[in-house]
Amino acid sequence: EPEVTQTPSHQVTQMGQEVILRCVPISNHLYFYWYRQILGQKVEFLVSFYNNEISEKSEIFDDQFSVERPDGSNFTLKIRSTKLEDSAMYFCASRGQGSGIIFFGPGTRLTVL
Amino acid sequence: DQQVKQNSPSLSVQEGRISILNCDYTNSMFDYFLWYKKYPAEGPTFLISISSIKDKNEDGRFTVFLNKSAKHLSLHIVPSQPGDSAVYFCAASPYTGGFKTIFGAGTRLFVKA
Numbered sequence: 001e002p003e004v005t006q007t008p009s010h011q012v013t014q015m016g017q018e019v020i021l022r023c024v025p026i027s028n029h030l031y032f033y034w035y036r037q038i039l040g041q042k043v044e045f046l047v048s049f050y051n052n053e054i055s056e057k058s059e060i061f062d063d064q065f066s067v068e069r070p071d072g073s074n075f076t077l078k079i080r081s082t083k084l085e086d087s088a089m090y091f092c093a094s095r096g097q098g099s100g101i102i103f104f105g106p107g108t109r110l111t112v113l
Numbered sequence: 114d115q116q117v118k119q120n121s122p123s124l125s126v127q128e129g130r131i132s133i134l135n136c137d138y139t140n141s142m143f144d145y146f147l148w149y150k151k152y153p154a155e156g157p158t159f160l161i162s163i164s165s166i167k168d169k170n171e172d173g174r175f176t177v178f179l180n181k182s183a184k185h186l187s188l189h190i191v192p193s194q195p196g197d198s199a200v201y202f203c204a205a206s207p208y209t210g211g212f213k214t215i216f217g218a219g220t221r222l223f224v225k226a
Contacts, residue, residue, distance in 0.1 A: 033214075042202075042216055042218040042219060043151075043157060043202060043219075045216075048212040089154075091156050100145040100206055100214075101159050102147075102159075104156035104157045105156050106155055106156045107155070107156050109154075
């Protein structure tokens with residue numbers, strides 16, 4: 001069964017460093033998302049991406065964040081200068097045309113020291 | 114952003130009995146609702162969904178009920194099994210195919226053997 005994959009599973013970085021989280025969405029899906037979950041808290045929407053542009057973003061998704069679909073398969077989230085409070089599980093998700101169901105990847109645990 | 118609320122942080126039930134998880138929403142534009150199950154260190158897994166044109170959707174042991182006038186939905190699991198122990202998230206989007214799906218805070222279900 002097709003699934004969303006994410007790499008790495010765990011990323012440790014120093015505060016102020018840039019990180020890139022990578023995702024391969026389900027191949028025929030057209031809508032892509034990033035969500036995050038800070039330990040013990042709710043799953044929070046960050047950004048949605050469709051037709052090679054951001055369709056919606058939350059207030060969390062400030063200028064430190066960017067997304068890109070550099071080729072036909074990858075979808076990346078970049079955090080330019082990480083802060084301690086960026087430590088969280090980051091989930092990539094994708095959705096097919098005409099469906100309301102979004103499918104999540106296994107997540108990348110980001111630890112900022 | 115409290116558009117989707119799950120007011121019970123946890124629920125404990127006996128194996129074989131019914132588990133009822135509740136969810137309320139405030140945004141009347143939501144018309145597609147989903148339930149996800151999440152184990153620690155994994156991504157949310159889609160369980161079942163319902164659109165606003167229905168008031169019930171059933172899939173095996175899982176049934177979702179929607180009361181649009183009360184802006185309330187519930188997930189029934191019967192019979193409950195120990196493997197159902199997980200965090201359950203209610204989610205909603207403004208229209209089928211909408212870009213932004215909003216999650217509740219989750220309810221942790223414990224099913225005791």
